[in-house]
Amino acid sequence: MTLVQISDKVEEILRCGQTVVTLGGDHSMSVATIHGHAKVENDLAIIWIDAHPDINTPLTSASGNIHGMPLSFLTKELQPYVPKLPGFEWLKPCISVKDIAFIGVRDIDKAERYIIDKYNITTFTMRDIDKLGMECVLERTIEAINPTLNKKIHMSFDIDSLDPAFAPSTGTPVPYGLSLREGMFLVEEIALTNKVTGIDLVEINPDLGSQRDQFTTISAAAEVLYAFFGKRTKTQLPSDYVLPKP
């Protein structure tokens, strides 16, 4: 599927009143999913859970990889710095710097640091998470980008936000990331806002690493989704349960 087709499909599903979950694959996919989401919700909050802020422009990226740039294409304020790329004519910048929050970032390029500082983009690094705890990080995130919860939320979860011990099969792993339980708790809490209508789960690459790495990564991705959709660890008791007596 091309990016335009993904954008149209996301829009179509949302217009039917459904929540969209997209699995990837390269994080550049979020250019399309957020674009499609914003066609339906013109005021959208973005929670970007990732080791990287992915806000390089084509002119600042050292790698040239589009997966490090999606937010620069989407953000209105950055358009003076983003050259028009062939094949991207359909793309309308649709979000604002004030609507983005980064959680879990720990590998920030120079230009990305400049952009985050210049526009004061809400950012919680691993150190912030260590200091504040995840519950507080999410509270502050909501306070910063969606204080009255009047906006719908797009949650973009890059599997490399997790520590490579939990998600080794990914293209750009960065050490000292979220534990799987921190990631699950974060998405459980985000789900409780009842505002999420779009979810990306990206950068899962089963071609990388050993069979065990692949299994670990895919299991972690599944746990994140289960956590979001409410699989609780609480045991369900049948209403007629009786504690046995000797």
Ligand SMILES: NC(=[NH2+])NCCC[C@H](N)C(=O)O
């Ligand atoms: N979606 C990702 N895995 N992004 C990694 C980006 C790494 C680096 N900052 C770059 O721009 O190339």
